Structures are given as C-alpha cells and as structure tokens.
Amino acid sequence: xxxxxxxxxxxxxxxxxxxxxxxxxxxxxxxxxxxxxxxxxxxxxxxxxxxxxxxxxxxxxxxxxxxxxxxxxxxxxxxxxxxxxxxxxxxxxxxxxxxxxxxxxxxxxxxxxxxxxxxxxxxxxxxxxxxxxxxxxxxxxxxxxxxxxxxxxxxx
Numbered sequence: 386x387x388x389x390x391x392x393x394x395x396x397x398x399x400x401x402x403x404x405x406x407x408x409x410x411x412x413x414x415x416x417x418x419x420x421x422x423x424x425x426x427x428x429x430x431x432x433x434x435x436x437x438x439x440x441x442x443x444x445x446x447x448x449x450x451x452x453x454x455x456x457x458x459x460x461x462x463x464x465x466x467x468x469x470x471x472x473x474x475x476x477x478x479x480x481x482x483x484x485x486x487x488x489x490x491x492x493x494x495x496x497x498x499x500x501x502x503x504x505x506x507x508x509x510x511x512x513x514x515x516x517x518x519x520x521x522x523x524x525x526x527x528x529x530x531x532x533x534x535x536x537x538x539x540x541x
Contacts (some may be wrong), residue, residue, distance in 0.1 A: 413495065419489045420480055429480040437473060493529055500525045 423432045456464075482491060500522050504513040 387397045404536065414492075417483065417491055418477075421483060421488065424480060424483055429477055432480055433473065433477040434478065497523060 420432055420436075479491070486494075503512075503514070503518065503522065507514050
C-alpha cells in the first residue's frame with residue numbers, strides 16, 4: 386500500500402527482485418542471529434571491525450583493478466560519513482543493542498524501517514501521503530505491535 390498507493394495492479398515484481406527481496410530477509414535474520422554467540426565472548430567493536438574487514442574482501446579485486454574517479458573534497462567527506470556513520474557506527478550500535486535486547490525485539494523494531502522511510506520522504510522530499518499510504522502505515526504499526534505481544538504458554 387505504501388509503494389503502490391493502493392493500486393495493486395501497478396505493482397510489477399521481477400522474479401529476480403523477489404529473489405533478492407527474500408535474500409534480504411534472510412540476510413536481516415542472519416544479521417541479528419549470527420553475532421549473538423560472538424558477542425557473548427567478544428566486544429561489539431571487535432565483532433564489528435572483523436565483520437567490516439571480512440565483508441570487504443569480496444570487493445578487494447574491484448578496488449585494486451579499477452582506477453577511482455576524480456572527486457572533490459566535499460564528496461570525500463560525504464563518502465567517509467556514509468562509511469563511518471551509515472555503516473560502521475550503525476552496525477556497532479545495532480550489535481551493542483543485542484547485549485540488552487532479544488533478537489526478536491530488534492526484529493520487531495526493524496519493522497518500523499519502511500514507515501520511517503515513508504515519513505522522512507514526506508517531511509524531507511514532499512511526497513504526497515494519501516489514504517492507501519495511511520492504511521499501509523497502520524498495517525506496519527499493527528505488525529510491530531503484534532510482534533511485541535507476549536505469547537501465552539499452555540500449561541499442561
């Protein structure tokens with residue numbers, strides 16, 4: 386509803402897009418569950434550092450074989466901001482939160498991401514927000530709150 390403005394006929398998903406969307410979901414689950422064991426034995430900063438190093442290895446050939454484009458100092462500062470603020474620190478804070486929150490809680494909180502992106506696009510980019518988008522936002526909030534409800538265990 387947020388993306389199609391309520392017109393589900395305008396939603397065209399390529400099979401490759403569906404595949405990568407599903408892989409993104411698997412990646413998000415792994416993003417939360419894999420480091421839990423590491424965080425019991427190591428500091429979040431150390432886990433983050435190794436994750437960034439290991440994650441960069443597949444791109445080493447591209448970096449070595451391609452000549453960088455000439456960019457101005459302002460662009461370099463923006464790239465550094467994206468690397469440090471948008472990647473390294475955000476992952477460090479996320480991993481650090483796993484010391485205090487359960488993985489299901491962090492998953493629930495991450496369900497607010499599409500809604501946050503939509504609200505920021507309205508506030509910062511002037512995107513129109515209609516009835517369909519409102520319903521979509523309410524569905525996101527409902528999902529987040531349903532995930533937060535405690536489950537009842539049957540006593541046998």
